[in-house]
Amino acid sequence: QSVLTQPPSASGTPGQRVTISCSGSDSNIGSNYVYWYQQFPRTAPRLLVSRNGQRPSGVPDRFSGSRSGTSASLVISGLRSEDEADYYCASWDDSLSGYVVLGGGTKLTVL
Amino acid sequence: QVQLQESGPGLVKPSETLSLTCTVSGGSVSSGSYFWNWIRQPPGKGLEWLGYIYYSGSATYNPSLKSRVSMSVDTSKNQFSLKLRSVTAADTAVYYCARIGSPPKALGWFDPWGQGTLVTVSS
Numbered sequence: 281q282s283v284l285t286q287p288p289s290a291s292g293t294p295g296q297r298v299t300i301s302c303s304g305s306d307s308n309i310g311s312n313y314v315y316w317y318q319q320f321p322r323t324a325p326r327l328l329v330s331r332n333g334q335r336p337s338g339v340p341d342r343f344s345g346s347r348s349g350t351s352a353s354l355v356i357s358g359l360r361s362e363d364e365a366d367y368y369c370a371s372w373d374d375s376l377s378g379y380v381v382l383g384g385g386t387k388l389t390v391l
Numbered sequence: 392q393v394q395l396q397e398s399g400p401g402l403v404k405p406s407e408t409l410s411l412t413c414t415v416s417g418g419s420v421s422s423g424s425y426f427w428n429w430i431r432q433p434p435g436k437g438l439e440w441l442g443y444i445y446y447s448g449s450a451t452y453n454p455s456l457k458s459r460v461s462m463s464v465d466t467s468k469n470q471f472s473l474k475l476r477s478v479t480a481a482d483t484a485v486y487y488c489a490r491i492g493s494p495p496k497a498l499g500w501f502d503p504w505g506q507g508t509l510v511t512v513s514s
Contacts, residue, residue: 282437312496312499313497313499315499315500315501317438317501323506324487324504324505324506324507325438325487325501325504326502326504327500327501327502330500331497331498331499331500336502368437368438370440370499370500370501371499372495372496372499374496376454377451378451378495378496379440379442379451379452379453379454380428380440380443380453380491380495380499381440382437382438382439382440383437384437385437385438
């Protein structure tokens, strides 16, 4: 059972705008940064969106992240076939002595 | 460019201890600017953070696994390690090592990651 909640699946057609949600609580998303990772089959995840929506070099600006209250969203604009992958959100949780929390992942299918 | 590489046995027997090492190249595990993490992914499932360790040896673990996990760092070899005790089939997973900034609350993104290593728990 993941601390952060993501829909197990999402889909869209090429060119569409797709949103993947990530729900948490006051102790994590509500008071900390949210990060997003992309993972293709049989490969390690890669950082997609860092704090304040910053993207590492090489990540297209079609990917953007936002946060509101205890939820966060990853938006993919102009969906492309190569965006078909698993997406994970992550944050810091202030409870106990503090620790990293992850979402269960969302499998994105490009129809 | 910093690179991480996991190594260790690919097969562990139930009830035994899983031991993995992550070797850091292109950077130093002694840097006070980072924490060093272990993350795992059971086949077909999502990611699970196991914990992280600082160059000083101070570690923080996932509360759900705290009783079975321990981590250590060897600055002379530029490596850090994971031990998971009393394993069962549920511990079968790809294990990744990754770097996170310090402090994790403010700089808490995993980058880079190792390529991962599959550990199977079976007799």
